[in-house]
Amino acid sequence: MHDPNPGLDRLTTPCLVLDEARMTRNIRRLAAKAEALGVTLRPHLKTAKSVDVARRVLTGGSGPATVSTLAEAEVFAAAGVQDILYAVGIAPQKLPRVLELRARGCALVILIDSLAQAQAVAEAAQAAGQPIPALIEIDSDGHRGGLRAGDPELIEIGRRLHDSGAELRGVMTHAGESYGVDGSAAHAVFAGKERDATVAAARALREAGLPCPVVSVGSTPTAHAAEDLSGVTELRAGVYMFFDLVMAGIGVCDTNDIALSVLTTVIGHQHDRGWVLVDAGWMAMSRDRGTAAQTVDQGYGVACDLGGRIYPDLIMRQANQEHGILALRPGSTERLPNLPVGTRLRILPNHACATAAQHDRYHVIPEDGSGALMEWNRFGGW
CATH class of the missing domain: 2.40.37.20 (D-serine dehydratase-like domain)
Known part of the structure; x- marks a missing residue:
């Protein structure tokens, strides 16, 4: 400092206290990494929760961006961020807020991993007469939610979205278990798991005649360690703009x-x-x-x-x-x-x-x- x-x-x-010089250096480091890998960087704004930080980390200040709450989506959309992924599984009761954001011009995309969610999204889209785009969460490491790439329900969910007035936008994963290993070589293994799982899921959807334009991966450890993201379209990370002792420790x-x-x-x-x-x-x-x-x-x-x-x-x-x-x-x-x-x-x-x-x-x-x-x-x- x-x-x-x-x-x-x-x-x-x-x-x-925030050291702007260090933050800027961190932002540039991952931006260069994403460019070298040939993928779009979609920064996660959940750590910052600040319009001022968003303006410095986002391309042109307008996105693409990732958020973890609808409050974040609302604040950032009001500040001109229009391309937003809400990367937490949707609760059906939140769909009216999603529709309101989209009606105001925010290209908000949501996340699901079950037929129950797909059904709720389909019904809300039909009732509103406007599509709600969604990514299907893929489990690449057993960390949290999501479907395995070979789960037959993946295709059922995809069809339910695609045939209902909603919109199947693609697939997404987050290798949270990468936080539990140390060193870039170990993190690269998890980056490979993210890539392989999402690319396999995208292939399964396409072979079933379904669209899958977005293949989204990322965590701060895997984003920095990834060596080959063939078949992936975008990379996500959040705490990288500030970093912390946990990240230093691994x-x-x-x-x-x-x-x-x-x-x-x-x-x-x-x-x-x-x-x-x-x-x-x-x-x-x-x-x-x-x-x-x-x-x-x-x-x-x-x-x-x-x-x-x-x-x-x-x-x-x-x-x-x-x-x-x-x-x-x-x-x-x-x-x-x-x-x-x-x-x-x-x-x-x-x-x-x-x-x-x-x-x-x-x-x-x-x-x-x-x-x-x-x-x-x-x-x-x-």
């Missing part, structure tokens, strides 16, 4: 790529225990302990100085609602740094999505080095 920014000294802590990025941090202030000490108390607890960091199962457990986050330089082995070992306890990681031979009351620190998060969700804005260090902090709003809700 940059040298200490005097603007950070004037902020009320805890608050969320080798997708380095800690120097993490663009997001929480600004906090030292409020006390327990010298006999080697503790430094700060005013950022789990309400600021979230309760996410995503590195606990990794080779290096980072507690609730890694402590940095105001300029973003990491204090060796100093982590947030414990977190209460509004108190964080910093201490050296177990077994460390480092010396605890001198951090008087009032010292400002920055804490790198385990999971950028969860930490960002605790805050309503980003305090942005501009990449042009002007020194004047910017403020970008973020939103929540469903």
